[in-house]
Amino acid sequence: MPLTLTLAKALNAGLRASMEADPKVVVMGEDVGKLGGVFRITDGLQADFGEDRVIDTPLAESAIIGTAIGLAMRGFRPVCEIQFDGFVYPAFDQIVTQLAKMHYRTQGRVRLPVTVRIPFGGGIGAVEHHSESPEAYFCHTAGLKVVACSNPTDAHMMIRQAVAADDPVIFFEPKRRYWDKADVETGAPLSAATPLHVSRVVRTGDDATLVAYGPMVRTCLNAAEAMAVEGRELEVIDLRTLSPLDLSPVLASVRRTGRLVVVHEAPSNVSLSAEIAARVTEAAFYSLEAPVLRVTGYDTPYPPSRLEEHYLPDVDRVLDAVDRSFQY
Template identity: 55%
Template sequence: MSPAVTTSSEATEHAATGDVSSATASAAASAAAVAEASGPQTVTMAKALNTAMADAMEADTSVLVFGEDVGRLGGVFRITDGLMARFGEQRCFDTPLAESGIVGMAVGMAMNGMRPVIEMQFDAFAYPAFEQIVSHVAKMHNRTKGAVKLPMVIRVPYAGGIGGVEHHCDSSESYYAHTAGLKVYTPATVADGYRMLREAIDSDDPVMFMEPKKLYWSKDQVDLGALRAEHATNAATGSSSEGRAAVARPGTDATLIAYGPSVPTALAAAAAAAEEGRSLEVIDVRSIVPFDDETVCASVRKTGRAVVIAEAHGFASVSSEIVARVQERCFHYLAAPIRRVTGFDVPYPAPKLEHYYLPSVDRILDAVDDLQWEN
């Protein structure tokens, strides 16, 4: 039986009668006001994600948001701030500290017509739910010969760059990318935060939505109204940017292939290289699964050289897969072996040492210099 749904007006009534704090209600009102503004405005990744969930919940009463501390607190990173006040405690609510239970409950809801959006709070906190994700979330559609769909989104704040300790800074995308039956998205820009989360919620397939924690407070000039219109048009026409990479910066000498938290670093490296007279193209992978071979390989065939950049360990990783796919498809166009700049194959270091571990502009430029420029 589907849970009861609380409307926005009922949520406002709850706020007025004290069912939620006045501060939270005020935050919800503020979020709604920002969401209604038109024209370009300064928006953070956190606000884009929050607005995407609010718009999805407004458009479809089957969309629910739940997880640890996502309700009254608004999440550790405040990504769900104001959603409980706006939509009520039956559509945005807190759960016990039991990740396996959170995912298991979401599976049951998705099987019965709901569209749960759940948060794992931190990357490594999802590991207790790994058996549920691999054995049930990823396999249910295939196991039932297509009879049962699981339209659910598992939001995973991931990767480093925030000065966190181990268990809070893992890059766990390779585990999910290796698991057939899961889509794996990771936005790198504010606009893509909104665009890709709306697409993930609309998908009838389960999506691991990997959110780069260090980019939550990145800012950009974004027209939320235009993004809403784009989403509505795509929904009406059946088109979308799902599964498509993007050329984040055009170039001619070599291709930097990155995703999620590594895209800004790749762009910074390309800007530094330009000062030295070298033109580097930057590809933002965006969707790890499905993977856009066409866009990535078109760039590498043009430049003849490539460097893959990722925060995760290099061994048996998404970066390994990208190198293999590009080498298989672009071998006769390559002027040099493909290089990688990744996290080192060690457990995540203490906060004061993470800058040595993470890919940096200098490490990327060193890899570019190693691309056999001399004949």
């Protein structure tokens, strides 16, 4: 019997299921205990699993990841919360230098099944450092897996899959979609879920392809609905997995539609959309009717929140890019 849950509650239920399934799972981060996290994603977990398994940490992100690595070396399965996207940089060294490389360094002897949860993206009227999209930094680093959920149903299963995974996973949560609601099967076995590193078509169409992840998936679905009124059907693909990329559904779609627009909040310079454009051009060059186009945040620092509606891709900017694609 599915429950109707917000994305935040779906993640909470996923973490609870992970902790029930494996006593080695520990949750750690700033304010994750009594408060339940600033977004309440870990709400109630400390009351039920105790302070040894849900750990309120000192305010030191490098240490959150560094000690999680040590816990994993001892056989634990830590789930770290980085409170906001812009706070991950003090932990960047431990993530890139240690978390990503220790399995390789030790020729497979050490496994680090650490999940790093990061609420990301803008649109909530926040102050500086609370609205960023740093996913490309992590995708660039071999040894890490990077995923982003876009809806409650996926969020629930994907967090359980990430926690159960044997590699380190950077798990991006679309913070402005935390309050979106959908049906979630909290009791579903992991084996029934779409594999974590598989991208998925979330709306079919034959005229052009939109690719997005995280908060921009809903934006793209809205754009596709608007376009349908004009009689053109856009196919929308939710990447879900950012590293490794799963471009097979993208390539299959582009081979039909001949047109691709990639959408994300992160700036465009050396971004995921750049990588996707390069790979699609290489693999499906003769299918393309137009160059791969990108709709992204601008190449500036994230602006003050009174400007963010101008910075963030929206339906109009997506449709404008689709129109430009059709003009070729």
